[in-house]
Amino acid sequence: MDTSKEKILIIGAGLCGSLLALRLAQRGYQIELREERSDLRKTDISAGKSINLAFSDRGIKALKLAGVVDKVFPLCIPMNGRMIHSIEGETFLSSYSGRPGEYINSVSRGELNALLLDEVEKFENVNIVFNSPCTGIELEQNKATFKVDDTIEGFHANVIFGADGVGSVLRKEFFNQREMLFSYSQDFLAHGYKELTIPALDTGGFRTEKKALHIWPRGKYMLIALPNLDGSFTVTLFLEHSGAKYSFEELNSKEKVVSFFREQFADALELMPNLVDDYFENPVGNLGTIKCRPWVYKGKSLLIGDAAHAVVPFYGQGMNASFEDVYVLDGYIEKYEGDWDKVFTAYENERKKDADAIGDLAVENFYEMRDHVANPDFKKKRQIEMELETSFDYYSKYSLVTFREDISYSEAKKKGNYQDKVLLELIVNSEIEKLDLATIFNKIKHDA
Amino acid sequence: MDTSKEKILIIGAGLCGSLLALRLAQRGYQIELREERSDLRKTDISAGKSINLAFSDRGIKALKLAGVVDKVFPLCIPMNGRMIHSIEGETFLSSYSGRPGEYINSVSRGELNALLLDEVEKFENVNIVFNSPCTGIELEQNKATFKVDDTIEGFHANVIFGADGVGSVLRKEFFNQREMLFSYSQDFLAHGYKELTIPALDTGGFRTEKKALHIWPRGKYMLIALPNLDGSFTVTLFLEHSGAKYSFEELNSKEKVVSFFREQFADALELMPNLVDDYFENPVGNLGTIKCRPWVYKGKSLLIGDAAHAVVPFYGQGMNASFEDVYVLDGYIEKYEGDWDKVFTAYENERKKDADAIGDLAVENFYEMRDHVANPDFKKKRQIEMELETSFDYYSKYSLVTFREDISYSEAKKKGNYQDKVLLELIVNSEIEKLDLATIFNKIKHDA
Numbered sequence: 001m002d003t004s005k006e007k008i009l010i011i012g013a014g015l016c017g018s019l020l021a022l023r024l025a026q027r028g029y030q031i032e033l034r035e036e037r038s039d040l041r042k043t044d045i046s047a048g049k050s051i052n053l054a055f056s057d058r059g060i061k062a063l064k065l066a067g068v069v070d071k072v073f074p075l076c077i078p079m080n081g082r083m084i085h086s087i088e089g090e091t092f093l094s095s096y097s098g099r100p101g102e103y104i105n106s107v108s109r110g111e112l113n114a115l116l117l118d119e120v121e122k123f124e125n126v127n128i129v130f131n132s133p134c135t136g137i138e139l140e141q142n143k144a145t146f147k148v149d150d151t152i153e154g155f156h157a158n159v160i161f162g163a164d165g166v167g168s169v170l171r172k173e174f175f176n177q178r179e180m181l182f183s184y185s186q187d188f189l190a191h192g193y194k195e196l197t198i199p200a201l202d203t204g205g206f207r208t209e210k211k212a213l214h215i216w217p218r219g220k221y222m223l224i225a226l227p228n229l230d231g232s233f234t235v236t237l238f239l240e241h242s243g244a245k246y247s248f249e250e251l252n253s254k255e256k257v258v259s260f261f262r263e264q265f266a267d268a269l270e271l272m273p274n275l276v277d278d279y280f281e282n283p284v285g286n287l288g289t290i291k292c293r294p295w296v297y298k299g300k301s302l303l304i305g306d307a308a309h310a311v312v313p314f315y316g317q318g319m320n321a322s323f324e325d326v327y328v329l330d331g332y333i334e335k336y337e338g339d340w341d342k343v344f345t346a347y348e349n350e351r352k353k354d355a356d357a358i359g360d361l362a363v364e365n366f367y368e369m370r371d372h373v374a375n376p377d378f379k380k381k382r383q384i385e386m387e388l389e390t391s392f393d394y395y396s397k398y399s400l401v402t403f404r405e406d407i408s409y410s411e412a413k414k415k416g417n418y419q420d421k422v423l424l425e426l427i428v429n430s431e432i433e434k435l436d437l438a439t440i441f442n443k444i445k446h447d448a
Numbered sequence: 449m450d451t452s453k454e455k456i457l458i459i460g461a462g463l464c465g466s467l468l469a470l471r472l473a474q475r476g477y478q479i480e481l482r483e484e485r486s487d488l489r490k491t492d493i494s495a496g497k498s499i500n501l502a503f504s505d506r507g508i509k510a511l512k513l514a515g516v517v518d519k520v521f522p523l524c525i526p527m528n529g530r531m532i533h534s535i536e537g538e539t540f541l542s543s544y545s546g547r548p549g550e551y552i553n554s555v556s557r558g559e560l561n562a563l564l565l566d567e568v569e570k571f572e573n574v575n576i577v578f579n580s581p582c583t584g585i586e587l588e589q590n591k592a593t594f595k596v597d598d599t600i601e602g603f604h605a606n607v608i609f610g611a612d613g614v615g616s617v618l619r620k621e622f623f624n625q626r627e628m629l630f631s632y633s634q635d636f637l638a639h640g641y642k643e644l645t646i647p648a649l650d651t652g653g654f655r656t657e658k659k660a661l662h663i664w665p666r667g668k669y670m671l672i673a674l675p676n677l678d679g680s681f682t683v684t685l686f687l688e689h690s691g692a693k694y695s696f697e698e699l700n701s702k703e704k705v706v707s708f709f710r711e712q713f714a715d716a717l718e719l720m721p722n723l724v725d726d727y728f729e730n731p732v733g734n735l736g737t738i739k740c741r742p743w744v745y746k747g748k749s750l751l752i753g754d755a756a757h758a759v760v761p762f763y764g765q766g767m768n769a770s771f772e773d774v775y776v777l778d779g780y781i782e783k784y785e786g787d788w789d790k791v792f793t794a795y796e797n798e799r800k801k802d803a804d805a806i807g808d809l810a811v812e813n814f815y816e817m818r819d820h821v822a823n824p825d826f827k828k829k830r831q832i833e834m835e836l837e838t839s840f841d842y843y844s845k846y847s848l849v850t851f852r853e854d855i856s857y858s859e860a861k862k863k864g865n866y867q868d869k870v871l872l873e874l875i876v877n878s879e880i881e882k883l884d885l886a887t888i889f890n891k892i893k894h895d896a
Contacts, residue, residue: 181689181734185633241629286629 003028003337004125009144009157010034011134011170015109016305016322017163018116022066023330025123027337032155033126034146036133036164041114051195052226052234054079054213054316055105055112057405062323065330068119075112076105077227083212089267093212094382097396098389102403104213104316106226134169139177142300159340160301168307171292182292189287189312189366191221192241192248196278198271200231207271208233213316215369216265221246222370223265235272238370241284248284287312287366289359295348299341304329309355314365315401321358321409325351354409361401361413377427384423384432384440392441418446451476451785452573457592457605458482459582459618463557464753464770465611466564470514471778473571475785480603481574482594484581484612489562499643500674500682502527502661502764503553503560505853510771513778516567523560524553525675531660537715541660542830545844546837550851552661552764554674582617587625587745607788608749616755619740630740637735637760637814639669640689640696644726646719648679655719656681661764663817664713669694670818671713683720686818689732696732735760735814737807743796747789752777757803762813763849769806769857773799802857809849809861825875832871832880832888840889866894 006029010017013035021033055076063069080103081095096103120126135152137144143156162170174182198207206227208214214233216223220240225233242249246264251257254276261269269275290310295303305322329347336342368378388394395404397416404412422444426432432440454477458465461483469481503524511517528551529543544551568574583600585592591604610618622630646655654675656662662681664671668688673681690697694712699705702724709717717723738758743751753770777795784790816826836842843852845864852860870892874880880888 178734181636181638181736183633183635185631185635187631187633188629190629286626288629 004030006030006158007032007156008159008161009155010161010163011144012036012162012164012168012305012307013113013117013128013130014163014165014305015113015116015319016165016325017161018113018120019062019066019323019326020161020163020304020329021120021126021128022068022116022123023326025120025126026066027333028125031120031123031126032157033120033128034132034134034144034155035128035130037130039117039130040110041117051110052106052108052228053112053319054226055107056316056320056402058317058327059320059323061405062327065327066119068115071115071119072107072112073105075115075229076107077229078103078211079106079213079226080211081213083209083214085214085216085265085267087218087264087266091209091267093209094379095386097399097403098386098391102399103211104402106213106228108228109319134164137170137173137301139173139297139301159299162301162303162307163305165306166288166290166310168303170301171303171307174292174294174297174303177297180294180297182294184292185290187289189363190240190243191238191287191366192284193287193313194237194239194248194279194284195282196235196237196272197274198225198233198235198268199274204231206231206233216268217370218264219371220244221264223268224369225268233271235268238287238366251279254280289363291356291359293348293352295352296344299339299344302329302344302347309359311359311362312366313362314369315358315362317358317362317401317409321355324405325355350408357409357413358401361409377424380427380432381420381423384427384437387437388441391437394441415446419444452478454478454606455480455604456607456609457603458609458611459592460484460610460612460616460753460755461561461565461576461578462611462613462753463561463564463767464613464773465609466561466568467510467514467771467774468609468611468752468777469574469576470516470564470568470571471774473568473574474514475781476573479568479571479574480605481568481576482580482582482592482603483576483578485578487565487578488558489565499557500554500676501557501560501767502674503555504764504768504850506765506775506850507768507771509853510775513775514567516563519563519567520555520560521553523563523677524555525677526551526553526659527661527674528659529661531657531662533662533664533713533715535666535712535714539657539715541657542827543834545847545851546834546839550847552850554661554676556676557767582612585618585621585749587621587749590748607747610749610751610755611753613754614736614738614758616751618749619751619755622740622742622745622751625745628742628745630742632740633738635737635811637811638688638691639686639814640732640734641761642685642687642696642727642732643730644683644685644720645722646673646681646683646716647722652679654679654681664716665818666712667819668692669712671716672817673716681719683716686735686814699727702728737811739804739807741796741800743800744792747787747792750777750792750795757807759807759810760814761810762817763806763810765806765810765849765857769803772853773803798856805857805861806849809857825872828875828880829868829871832875832885835885836889839885842889863894867892 008024008029009032010021011034013033021031025031060069063072081093083091083093085091132146132148135145135147142160143154144160145152145154162168174180175184201207210227214225222238223235225235227233240247246260251260257276257279288310289312295308304325311318328351332343332346385396397420400407400412400416456472456477457480458469459482461481469479473479508517511520529541531539531541533539580594580596583593583595590608591602592608593600593602610616622628623632649655658675662673670686671683673683675681688695694708699708705724705727709723736758737760743756752773759766776799780791780794833844845868848855848860848864
């Protein structure tokens, strides 16, 4: 079919919207890409909100499809495992996998987004408009209105994609459409987050191990740090909003913040000369999971990425899931091109259960990172899994989710939870010592 | 404390808001009761929407507390069980309990609401305003605005109750308040409902058994009927909205409707001379479950009844749950009067899990009513449970939910599901025949 005749509107030029625009431009569609914020390549708008992300195999698969992955790798810092910092300041590295070559990458959200926009702009069949918030959508007519300067303009498209993130305007239209029977849930953790910094050394070097995701797990609260190319680390503090001895509400003075860090994160405090300024300048973010259904309105519009399934950041999969959305969608466009109704229905049928799965996995991993990574049984389990991954065709739950882009999130969840359950039972019941590795491998194998 | 000094605003004069107003008026508070619709005692506004309801022990407990239950019983028609109608037109009665005196009551929503409003009006410390929709609430200031004729007026209160049902304005304010971390879910069944009628005989008599809740279970669809005092039955058809062989979308002509009823509900069709008119005049309703949290804003406002927890109608507990809300709340007012923050927090802590439980139970019972009531294993189970209830201190799940107002919904759910699981296993594995009743009773006893 002649795709150049079809006008596609994509709302949101973030990571998901940009990759989607790129892929559909490659397929020859006429693309209108609208973004409410200004062009991030011209102004710095990150301002203390998740400025680096973990980029891994599902995301790589999607960027490969769009032919841009080789340009992304130079922006990445490989992280081979979790560097756990105990309260006494001791550290140990817990590898992400027992196999070499299985690692995740720290990448700057802004740089990656800029790269995708640069690629999109190379296509003549794409029109990008920044500073143009969507003010409403008429679902039946496939018409959206946008603010541009002080006027409102309408835009009609054959198909509309809502890639407009957590606060999606398209999702709100679905929500308000009684006839859609729109099932929707939003769930917040009692914890919020705040971004802080470990600055680079004056020489440009890193103040602590570069090739790791650092974690200070403390039960009720947690600090993490991911490396940036410039030698700095972006640090995130996870803490209850209120109602606890230590909470964002309670930590309201310089003295309280410093004393909290001295008590809980002494080794990190030494690396954070700007802690107090960062703490009081940066906002507290919420941690929410959004699930909804349907994602589709009659083959006319589709929710994609965070707009369809916002997840908490604890599996490092938010961006990867959104990129994989584009990959899965592209497969159905290949199959049913010309029939958006079929494309969207098939996409939702496959993808909904996987989006639900990664949403659940991310919440579960919050508790794992916060509580378990420093727990002896958990350490024992990681050690055995590492040996299994080295010697057998075994993948831990983390590896299944992160490195097995050929397996869906929902399968990875099912298989991974089964393995975890059996393995932890063997450890807790002290049976593990009596078994050789091959026996353990056979015991925990999950035959789907 | 001197409660007469405290101004209480209740939004919504439906069943829950009216009972709440009555109880708080009895406690001496200054009550402002606002209702968006007109006074149902002066105009008929039911128009084909759930005009009779099942009134049972939890509701009775709450109306007893308010001292009005004796005025309600004359409005009730006891229903001793489910009268199941097979596709061949055969009927059998499945009692709700093996104990005499355990039955549910069919009552007109309008008449019960009118009675409660009459009782509320007897109090000088209550001001009721009809035709006054709430247009917004400032949570921090505890100020609500209402439309009255063509003007907007503000009302300030010490405490605001949102008893304004599924479309609650207070709940929408909570939803839009980012700082509240408002967790929310709405879930719709693929089925909708439409109300129909079996009219009274010209003599005023009933065309079929009066003292039963009639069910025509057909797997994918279901018809039910509840008796009214005037000899008629209110009939409800549950059917998928669209996408099935028989759906509200498909049944769009007189011929199709009549032929569907002739095929599936032949004995009902004979009793429904106005079927076609009813079908095309009455709207299709949605069946949704709403859960949310928190219900409370800082001891200033509280969601109650359907506004906090809308449930599908399949356990006949929607009204009873809302009445029980008032009962539970009243207990904490008694305990902590003067400290609304404590009252609301304690109330939510106790009640949230029970509201979740009845929401889940109601959805589960949809599948039970639709599919299982005519199934041989299910019939066998009901028969054994009937015998157990006759001879032992045993309560089926249905009885625990419906007749044990001293047990919370969440406990009833846990205990009931355990019993059902064990009993059904004994039946499916054909072990049940080898056991005497006392042994069965001991096997399925759930010690919480």
